[in-house]
Amino acid sequence: MVSKSFITAAMLYDIVRCPHRPSMDLFGNPTDRDEINPFVQLLWEKGTSFEKEVISGVGETFVDLSRFAGDEKEQKTMEAMENGAPLIYGGRISADDLLGDPDLLRLEGSAYVAGDIKSGSGDEGFEDNAKLKKHYGVQLALYTDILERKGLSSSRQPFVWDIHGEEVTYGLEEPQGKRAPWTVWELYKNTLLEARAIIAKEARTKPAYGGGCKLCHWYTACLRTLDRSNDLTLLPELGRTKRDALSPAFSKIIDLASSNIEEFVKGRKTDFPGIGPDTLRKFHNRAKLVSDTSGKPYQTNPIVLPSSEIELFFDIEVDPMRDLCYLHGFVERRNGDTAQERYIAFFTDDTSAAEEERAFREAWNFIKERQPCIVYYYSKYERTIWRQLQNKYPSVCSVEEIEELFDPASSIDLYFDVVKKATEWPTRDHSIKTLAKYLGFNWRDTNPSGAASIEWFDRWIESSDPEIKQRILDYNEDDCIATRVLLDGIRQLGEF
Numbered sequence: 001m002v003s004k005s006f007i008t009a010a011m012l013y014d015i016v017r018c019p020h021r022p023s024m025d026l027f028g029n030p031t032d033r034d035e036i037n038p039f040v041q042l043l044w045e046k047g048t049s050f051e052k053e054v055i056s057g058v059g060e061t062f063v064d065l066s067r068f069a070g071d072e073k074e075q076k077t078m079e080a081m082e083n084g085a086p087l088i089y090g091g092r093i094s095a096d097d098l099l100g101d102p103d104l105l106r107l108e109g110s111a112y113v114a115g116d117i118k119s120g121s122g123d124e125g126f127e128d129n130a131k132l133k134k135h136y137g138v139q140l141a142l143y144t145d146i147l148e149r150k151g152l153s154s155s156r157q158p159f160v161w162d163i164h165g166e167e168v169t170y171g172l173e174e175p176q177g178k179r180a181p182w183t184v185w186e187l188y189k190n191t192l193l194e195a196r197a198i199i200a201k202e203a204r205t206k207p208a209y210g211g212g213c214k215l216c217h218w219y220t221a222c223l224r225t226l227d228r229s230n231d232l233t234l235l236p237e238l239g240r241t242k243r244d245a246l247s248p249a250f251s252k253i254i255d256l257a258s259s260n261i262e263e264f265v266k267g268r269k270t271d272f273p274g275i276g277p278d279t280l281r282k283f284h285n286r287a288k289l290v291s292d293t294s295g296k297p298y299q300t301n302p303i304v305l306p307s308s309e310i311e312l313f314f315d316i317e318v319d320p321m322r323d324l325c326y327l328h329g330f331v332e333r334r335n336g337d338t339a340q341e342r343y344i345a346f347f348t349d350d351t352s353a354a355e356e357e358r359a360f361r362e363a364w365n366f367i368k369e370r371q372p373c374i375v376y377y378y379s380k381y382e383r384t385i386w387r388q389l390q391n392k393y394p395s396v397c398s399v400e401e402i403e404e405l406f407d408p409a410s411s412i413d414l415y416f417d418v419v420k421k422a423t424e425w426p427t428r429d430h431s432i433k434t435l436a437k438y439l440g441f442n443w444r445d446t447n448p449s450g451a452a453s454i455e456w457f458d459r460w461i462e463s464s465d466p467e468i469k470q471r472i473l474d475y476n477e478d479d480c481i482a483t484r485v486l487l488d489g490i491r492q493l494g495e496f
């Protein structure tokens with residue numbers, strides 16, 4: 001059992017994601033913890049099996065310490081490094097209050113550099129704009145710091161072996177770009193200070209409602225706290241940073257709602273760092289709306305929606321661990337006749353590239369055959385994935401055809417182009433689940449989510465159970481119908 005006073009890589013990873021989580025892990029009431037989400041469980045299992053697969057393919061000889069634990073593991077790691085082992089897998093190192101379990105320690109010159117095997121991409125963003133992942137970076141920096149303290153570090157250039165079979169070097173002291181001059185090493189140092197303050201109970205962290213909460217094992221407990229305190233992060237898109245900036249003046253949504261907000265506006269600025277006048281007014285209006293028990297959604301800007309005899313409501317399902325788009329679903333409505341609408345799905349029958357291409361081709365042909373039509377989807381995900389699929393399978397369609405398909409004249413991203421730009425809702429977020437449920441729609445599944453669908457798909461691949469496949473299809477169909485429900489709801493909205 002690891003002493004709570006050690007700072008581990010996992011703890012730093014969590015702090016970057018949500019500083020409240022390590023606080024809860026250390027000091028929260030264990031009986032308040034939710035069950036581990038099945039999708040999170042799946043991610044762990046996939047991470048472990050990916051690591052084993054990568055290691056079994058390493059050509060060079062290495063010292064395998066993965067079967068050892070605790071002090072014995074650490075002692076054997078030190079022995080292996082003293083003996084100059086070229087590569088050590090599954091070791092443990094510590095120095096002062098730092099403890100690390102790097103997947104890899106590689107001899108470079110006369111000392112070591114640490115690495116992790118990750119079942120995700122080694123960086124994020126695209127090509128020239130690729131950025132190192134903060135949560136990977138702080139872990140690698142911790143290992144490097146330990147090696148330095150032991151006089152065993154060869155450089156501040158640790159690495160990740162990623163899902164694409166690439167080695168991504170983490171230059172810990174390199175600025176992350178002109179607009180992001182921070183370095184991973186600086187981030188690590190700050191995160192380390194935060195970790196020490198949390199352990200010493202000198203820093204009082206607060207929950208903040210955000211995208212990662214629904215998969216977290218403290219979700220129920222945190223939501224209870226947030227609801228009770230009428231926390232500002234329960235306003236859509238406000239988030240921890242803005243909440244903390246606003247906190248000297250407002251600790252509750254109701255305080256913000258009842259304030260004279262113009263008192264805080266100073267020309268083109270406000271009293272709150274990083275929050276401009278328009279943003280402050282937007283959240284003030286949101287606070288008023290959610291605080292009003294009879295508050296109704298409304299338009300904030302004119303909404304012009306094209307009309308067409310054929311409307312397609314489009315939603316895809318993607319397994320990021322397999323890098324596979326396994327389902328393209330459409331609800332087709334003609335002449336606005338909801339009673340006659342129908343669901344059409346293109347599902348991959350296995351995880352091969354040939355099947356992924358087949359499903360993409362059939363989905364593409366389906367849309368082409370329905371031209372002219374309007375395609376509705378929710379968030380940029382569908383466009384991003386179809387661009388990637390076009391790049392992967394260029395014989396299906398051209399770059400120009402994809403761009404033409406997603407031209408705003410014939411495709412509407414209801415989230416970015418309509419909900420975000422031109423509406424307000426008395427809800428705590430703007431997810432399709434929340435908004436469609438607000439409008440009275442109910443998913444047939446008791447646990448509907450994209451993450452759950454990925455977990456079902458994994459089980460279907462293992463079992464070929466037709467009931468699981470049907471569950472995936474029903475969920476996707478309901479997502480498509482929810483998009484239609486939302487469109488119809490938006491058409492009914494009153495003006496601001």
Ligand code: SF4
Nearest residue numbers: 018207208213216222
């Ligand atoms: S539920 Fe959200 S706020 Fe609470 S610990 Fe988890 S991620 Fe943090």
